[in-house]
Amino acid sequence: xxxxxxxxxxxxxxxxHTFLNKLLGTVVKDERGKQHPVxxxxxxxxxxxxxxxxxxx
Numbered sequence: 541x542x543x544x545x546x547x548x549x550x551x552x553x554x555x556x557h558t559f560l561n562k563l564l565g566t567v568v569k570d571e572r573g574k575q576h577p578v579x580x581x582x583x584x585x586x587x588x589x590x591x592x593x594x595x596x597x
Contacts, residue, residue: 548579549595555579568592 546555546563555577556564565579568591576595583591 546577548582549576550578550582550591553579553581568595570595 547553548555548565549568558564563577565577566583567575567577568588569575570592576591578591578595582594586594
């Protein structure tokens with residue numbers, strides 16, 4: 541099973557996968573329903589609103 545390469549929407553670094561092929565981070569949905577993957581480093585200590593503003597800006 542091939543793993544797809546996913547990049548963080550904020551810092552553009554590659555997001556690693558677990559052995560079950562899950563992202564080490566989170567996925568944030570914007571107001572239109574589009575999903576944005578975010579790595580653990582960018583996610584740490586931030587709310588959903590702060591992540592969305594960092595993605596837009």
